[in-house]
Amino acid sequence: MEEIKTGVYICHCGLNIAGTVDVEEVARYAGTLPNVVVARDYRYMCSDPGQALIKDDIKNLGLNRVVVASCSPRMHEPTFRRACQDAGLNPYLYEHANIREHCSWVHDDRQVATEKAKDLVRAAVMRVALQEPLEIKERPLNPNVLIVGGGIAGIQASLDIANGEHRVYLVEKEPAIGGHMAQLDRTFPTLDCSECILTPKMTEVGQHPFITLLAYSEVEDIAGSVGNFKVRVRKKARYVDEEKCTGCGVCEEKCPWKVDSEFEMGLGKRGVIYIPFAQAIPHVATIDKERCVYFLKGKCRACEKFCDAKAVNFEQKDEIVELEVGSIILTTGYDLFDARRISQYGYGSYDNVLTGLEFERMTCAAGPTGGKILLKDGREPERVAIVHCVGSRDQNYHEYCSRVCCMYGLKYAHLIKELTKAEVYQMYIDMRCFGEGFEEFYRRVCDEGVNFIRGKVAKVTNVALTEEEQGKLIVIAEDTLLGGIIRVPVDMVILCTALEPRSDAEDVAKLLTINRRADGFFLEKHVKLDPVATATDGVFIAGCCEGPKDIPDTVAQASAAAAKALSVISRGRVVIEPTVAQVNEVLCQACGRCEEICDFHAPKVISKDGVRVSSVDAALCKGCGACAVVCPTGAMSVRHSTREQITSMVEALLEV
Amino acid sequence: MAEFEPKIIALCCNWCTYAAADIAGTSRIHYPSNVRIVRVMCSGMVDPIYILKAFEMGADGVLIAGCHEADCHYLNGPPKCDAMFEKMKRVVNMLGLEDGRLRREMISTSEAPIFAQVIEGMVKQIKKLGHSPLQERVKV
Numbered sequence: 001m002e003e004i005k006t007g008v009y010i011c012h013c014g015l016n017i018a019g020t021v022d023v024e025e026v027a028r029y030a031g032t033l034p035n036v037v038v039a040r041d042y043r044y045m046c047s048d049p050g051q052a053l054i055k056d057d058i059k060n061l062g063l064n065r066v067v068v069a070s071c072s073p074r075m076h077e078p079t080f081r082r083a084c085q086d087a088g089l090n091p092y093l094y095e096h097a098n099i100r101e102h103c104s105w106v107h108d109d110r111q112v113a114t115e116k117a118k119d120l121v122r123a124a125v126m127r128v129a130l131q132e133p134l135e136i137k138e139r140p141l142n143p144n145v146l147i148v149g150g151g152i153a154g155i156q157a158s159l160d161i162a163n164g165e166h167r168v169y170l171v172e173k174e175p176a177i178g179g180h181m182a183q184l185d186r187t188f189p190t191l192d193c194s195e196c197i198l199t200p201k202m203t204e205v206g207q208h209p210f211i212t213l214l215a216y217s218e219v220e221d222i223a224g225s226v227g228n229f230k231v232r233v234r235k236k237a238r239y240v241d242e243e244k245c246t247g248c249g250v251c252e253e254k255c256p257w258k259v260d261s262e263f264e265m266g267l268g269k270r271g272v273i274y275i276p277f278a279q280a281i282p283h284v285a286t287i288d289k290e291r292c293v294y295f296l297k298g299k300c301r302a303c304e305k306f307c308d309a310k311a312v313n314f315e316q317k318d319e320i321v322e323l324e325v326g327s328i329i330l331t332t333g334y335d336l337f338d339a340r341r342i343s344q345y346g347y348g349s350y351d352n353v354l355t356g357l358e359f360e361r362m363t364c365a366a367g368p369t370g371g372k373i374l375l376k377d378g379r380e381p382e383r384v385a386i387v388h389c390v391g392s393r394d395q396n397y398h399e400y401c402s403r404v405c406c407m408y409g410l411k412y413a414h415l416i417k418e419l420t421k422a423e424v425y426q427m428y429i430d431m432r433c434f435g436e437g438f439e440e441f442y443r444r445v446c447d448e449g450v451n452f453i454r455g456k457v458a459k460v461t462n463v464a465l466t467e468e469e470q471g472k473l474i475v476i477a478e479d480t481l482l483g484g485i486i487r488v489p490v491d492m493v494i495l496c497t498a499l500e501p502r503s504d505a506e507d508v509a510k511l512l513t514i515n516r517r518a519d520g521f522f523l524e525k526h527v528k529l530d531p532v533a534t535a536t537d538g539v540f541i542a543g544c545c546e547g548p549k550d551i552p553d554t555v556a557q558a559s560a561a562a563a564k565a566l567s568v569i570s571r572g573r574v575v576i577e578p579t580v581a582q583v584n585e586v587l588c589q590a591c592g593r594c595e596e597i598c599d600f601h602a603p604k605v606i607s608k609d610g611v612r613v614s615s616v617d618a619a620l621c622k623g624c625g626a627c628a629v630v631c632p633t634g635a636m637s638v639r640h641s642t643r644e645q646i647t648s649m650v651e652a653l654l655e656v
Numbered sequence: 657m658a659e660f661e662p663k664i665i666a667l668c669c670n671w672c673t674y675a676a677a678d679i680a681g682t683s684r685i686h687y688p689s690n691v692r693i694v695r696v697m698c699s700g701m702v703d704p705i706y707i708l709k710a711f712e713m714g715a716d717g718v719l720i721a722g723c724h725e726a727d728c729h730y731l732n733g734p735p736k737c738d739a740m741f742e743k744m745k746r747v748v749n750m751l752g753l754e755d756g757r758l759r760r761e762m763i764s765t766s767e768a769p770i771f772a773q774v775i776e777g778m779v780k781q782i783k784k785l786g787h788s789p790l791q792e793r794v795k796v
Contacts (some may be wrong), residue, residue, distance in 0.1 A: 105681035
């Protein structure tokens with residue numbers, strides 16, 4: 001067997017490590033450990049000269065194992081593996097000791113920290129001796145991209161990728177794309193109309209030769225890994241032939257049954273067969289099966305009779321579409337906080353307590369009131385209160401700030417001033433106007449004579465105490481600037497409800513094995529330096545599924561995710577992780593326990609030359625090691641995490 | 657005589673608890689230096705051998721920590737680890753080790769303060785228990 005020659009390098013990390021750990025002493029000690037032929041300390045091992053030390057020693061001293069003790073391996077293990085590889089050493093013959101995050105940064109006592117660093121280095125030296133070179137294989141990659149969610153984030157990402165002439169499958173669960181942005185009236189702080197800037201993009205998606213739009217569809221299953229995902233999509237039956245439907249809208253007109261429109265937030269009606277809104281893409285009708293009288297009672301079919309294009313098809317069935325893609329972008333957006341949960345605000349009990357999105361539809365010229373701000377009885381309000389932070393910045397609901405409410409609250413104040421003669425009261429905790437042009441807009445609205453009351457609203461009631469309050473909604477709040485409880489009688493209350501994770505975020509996270517933060521939004525790979533990647537290679541996130549944000553930030557993130565996907569595509573191949581399970585066929589008794597415990601169907605008991613043994617499909621194996629734990633004979637092990645390797649560390653750490 | 661300083665081995669999953677310990681470092685959240693962390697890819701990868709080896713070698717405590725069930729990078733590692741842990745708890749009891757020497761925790765990436773609290777709590781508890789009773793026996 002080849003003699004093991006290990007080089008050990010102790011990083012000072014400036015004073016980050018050297019300030020607490022006696023790095024020279026650790027290096028001296030490392031030199032006394034078995035197999036170590038060279039041990040050095042250096043100011044910054046990750047720098048070019050630091051890496052050159054390793055490369056030169058590999059070449060000049062014939063090192064065949066390398067250990068660096070520095071920051072977390074999550075930071076620089078790839079750097080030093082690459083350095084080894086550059087010098088011709090297999091990167092899996094490298095081991096990393098974490099003496100910064102796990103030592104110098106969490107302990108004060110120099111002696112204690114130095115002893116701990118020595119232990120960690122000793123464990124790494126013992127482990128690396130047992131490490132084996134692993135072969136890194138590459139396989140071709142599918143350049144197609146799946147984008148889940150057709151709001152502005154999904155639309156932007158789709159266009160960026162499709163304009164690079166790569167196939168995009170855009171899956172949207174609603175009958176039309178556009179998401180929440182399509183429901184907005186004007187966008188802060190420029191007050192440009194949301195539809196006007198969104199519609200051209202939606203049309204482009206609908207017509208793009210490289211975008212396959214699967215609207216009214218849901219992703220049911222995703223298998224595989226970066227480069228080769230297999231996706232199953234259920235295309236729900238619209239009971240209308242998308243190819244034949246001309247979107248003329250006659251069916252909806254003739255449909256005798258009208259129900260609350262989801263798009264209009266229940267302020268307007270739609271037919272049971274309907275096109276959700278005027279600019280909908282795809283511009284085709286959908287039958288709401290749950291509420292269609294034909295489906296419920298077996299009679300009607302009025303829409304079918306009036307459809308000249310013969311597009312209505314009551315026999316249509318859900319269709320299962322199988323897709324193959326190389327990367328996935330999640331742009332699934334957000335849900336709005338249900339204002340009923342804070343019952344003291346009276347949403348659902350009082351007619352004129354609205355949510356922001358309902359008010360949004362009201363100010364929209366194409367909306368249910370034709371752009372007029374009206375009370376339920378058709379009058380114009382004389383006083384309006386805008387309540388901030390409904391469900392946000394509240395320990396009982398969501399601790400985070402929803403980031404958009406201050407600004408849209410200001411926008412509402414401006415629109416109320418512009419469209420009515422009403423007095424406006426903003427009830428806020430803090431005004432957070434941090435974006436481009438936001439502060440200027442805040443000042444503009446202040447100058448328009450809007451009243452700002454700093455304090456959280458306790459209650460909205462219709463119980464009047466004075467004559468002035470009769471027939472009004474009374475907003476009770478603590479004015480923290482005046483230091484007293486105030487009662488503001490108004491006609492209309494607008495609740496700025498929190499943005500929250502989609503109710504099915506947990507299922508989606510499980511499907512793709514990505515993580516969620518404590519608040520439920522999807523977790524990025526690194527909060528600052530890798531904000532659109534996830535723990536799963538080839539899966540990216542953008543927009544509000546990652547956390548509340550406004551349209552410019554959403555679009556920027558969507559383009560970032562698209563760039564990440566394009567970089568996967570342009571590389572053209574994926575590296576297959578060699579750190580997967582392997583079977584020692586001599587020891588294997590073909591008991592099948594590995595097959596039973598594996599969630600990825602990687603090990604299978606097969607017949608090989610007439611002998612039954614377990615065999616691992618490396619493409620399916622994720623290297624979690626569950627099979628190795630249950631294997632009764634020790635035949636199963638995970639490369640680079642073998643029993644011997646991990647035991648050697650445990651032993652080494654307790655040796656002294 | 658110097659105060660008894662227990663030796664604790666923490667087997668931490670790469671994706672959650674190891675990362676939580678990293679963030680404890682980045683955030684300079686201090687905790688007792690008695691713990692030595694060994695990185696494993698998944699808590700479901702922790703083999704009973706590691707626990708037995710640690711106690712055999714004189715560890716005063718062993719912590720197995722990884723993702724919460726919903727966060728697992730490998731779908732279902734935590735319940736597999738739980739099943740192993742329940743069995744091993746009985747085994748280490750049979751060996752004469754007191755409750756609290758073998759501990760199982762779920763600590764996600766965002767829970768660095770919890771990681772530090774767990775280590776503090778464990779060190780405190782084991783200081784009360786004293787040296788592992790196995791140490792003397794192994795020496796004999």
